[in-house]
Amino acid sequence: MDVRTVGVEEELLLVDPDSGEPRALSAAVLASAGREGGVGQEVFEAELQREQLEFATLPQASMSDLADEIVRWRAEAARHAARLGGAVAALATSPLPVSPSLAAGERYGWMAEEFGLTTQEQLTCGCHVHVSVGSDEEGVAVLDRIRPWLSVLVAISANSPFWQGRDSGYASYRSRVWGRWPSAGPVELFGSADRYHEQVSAMVGTGALRDRGMIYFDARLSATYPTVEVRVADVCLDPATTVLIATLVRGLVETAAREWRAGLPPVPHGVGLLRLASWRAGRSGMEEQLIHPLTMRPRPAADVVGALVGHVRDALEDAGDVPLVEEAVAALPETGNGARFQRDVVKRTGSLREVVAACVRRTCGG
Numbered sequence: 001m002d003v004r005t006v007g008v009e010e011e012l013l014l015v016d017p018d019s020g021e022p023r024a025l026s027a028a029v030l031a032s033a034g035r036e037g038g039v040g041q042e043v044f045e046a047e048l049q050r051e052q053l054e055f056a057t058l059p060q061a062s063m064s065d066l067a068d069e070i071v072r073w074r075a076e077a078a079r080h081a082a083r084l085g086g087a088v089a090a091l092a093t094s095p096l097p098v099s100p101s102l103a104a105g106e107r108y109g110w111m112a113e114e115f116g117l118t119t120q121e122q123l124t125c126g127c128h129v130h131v132s133v134g135s136d137e138e139g140v141a142v143l144d145r146i147r148p149w150l151s152v153l154v155a156i157s158a159n160s161p162f163w164q165g166r167d168s169g170y171a172s173y174r175s176r177v178w179g180r181w182p183s184a185g186p187v188e189l190f191g192s193a194d195r196y197h198e199q200v201s202a203m204v205g206t207g208a209l210r211d212r213g214m215i216y217f218d219a220r221l222s223a224t225y226p227t228v229e230v231r232v233a234d235v236c237l238d239p240a241t242t243v244l245i246a247t248l249v250r251g252l253v254e255t256a257a258r259e260w261r262a263g264l265p266p267v268p269h270g271v272g273l274l275r276l277a278s279w280r281a282g283r284s285g286m287e288e289q290l291i292h293p294l295t296m297r298p299r300p301a302a303d304v305v306g307a308l309v310g311h312v313r314d315a316l317e318d319a320g321d322v323p324l325v326e327e328a329v330a331a332l333p334e335t336g337n338g339a340r341f342q343r344d345v346v347k348r349t350g351s352l353r354e355v356v357a358a359c360v361r362r363t364c365g366g
Helices: 026-036 063-083 106-115 115-119 138-157 173-178 193-205 239-261 272-283 303-317 322-335 338-349 352-363
Strands: 007-013 044-046 052-056 087-089 125-130 219-221 227-234 290-291 299-302
Touching: 007 063, 007 239, 026 044, 026 052, 026 063, 044 063, 044 299, 052 063, 063 087, 087 303, 087 352, 106 115, 125 239, 138 193, 138 219, 138 227, 138 239, 138 272, 138 290, 138 303, 173 227, 173 272, 219 290, 239 303, 239 322, 272 290, 290 303, 299 303, 303 322, 338 352
Parallel strands: none
Antiparallel strands: 007 052, 007 087, 007 125, 044 052, 125 227, 219 227, 290 299
C-alpha cells in the first residue's frame, strides 16, 4: 500500500570543538554551503540565533532513506563547520553558559523588540516532523486526535538536561524554554479546518504574533507544505532516535486519519491536562513515570511508550515499520535518550566540556 511521506527538520548547535562553547557560525556555514552549490545550498537554513543551523530532508516514504538523509546532512553540516574551526552537536540546549547572538533580519529584529528576554535567551534546538495529509480537513482531524500522545515523544527525544552551565533538573529543558512563546504548547480541539484557520487568523489578528509562521502549536498544519507538522521533540542526539520519532509520528498521523474516517471522536482532554502531561515528560524523560495519554494517570515510562506503540501498531504494520520500532523501543531502557547520555558523561568526567565533545562525536554516528 502507499504510505505517507515524512520529512524532518533538525536544528543543530554550532560549537567550538575545543572549549565546547557555542559559536556564532551560521552565516559562515551557509556561505560555505552556498559556494559549493548543489542541493546542499537549499538544505541548510539560518535560525533565530547565529549559534544554530537548520537542515531539512526531502519527503521520504522509506524510513531507511530518511535515515540516510539525516546522516548525510549532519555530516555535511559538520564538514562545513570544520572548515571554519567549528563543529556541530545535536544538542537541544547548550550545556555550557552562552549569550546567544541574534541572526540578522527584520523578522528576528521584530521578535527581539516584541518579546525581549524570551528572544534573547531562546537558544534551543528542536526536531520537527512533517507527515503528508490529503487535505486541511484530514490534517485538522489528525491534529485533534494526536494531542494526547505528543507528550510521549517529548520523553523519548529528551536531550536538554543542562542550561547555562547547570543541571536544570529536567530531561527536556528545551521544552520548558520553548513554552515561553505565547503561541506555543497544546491546543484545544478544533473540529474542522474552518475552525482551525479562524483560530489562527484570530491569533495573528491580535498583533501579538507577526504572522502565521509564529503559530507554535505542538502540532500544526504546515503553512508551506501539505503536511501535519509535529514540533514537540528535542533534536535527538542519535540519528536513529530521530528516525524512531519520525516513524512514530507517521504512525500517529495514519492512525488518527483512520479514526476520523471511521467516525471515531478524538479524546476530549482539556488543555490543562495536556500541559501537565507535557511538563511531566519534560521533567522525567524516560527515567521515571509519565502520564498515560488515555487515563491521564501516572504510569512507568516503559508502559506509556508501549501504549503508544500499541496505539499505532496497525499503521506500523501496514508501513512495514514494526521491526524498526520494536528494536528501537526495546533498546530504550538500556541506552536511554540524550539526556541520560549527557548526565552519564558528567558523572564519569565531571566536565560539561566533555559532554559537548562526546555529543559532537555521537551527532554523526560516532
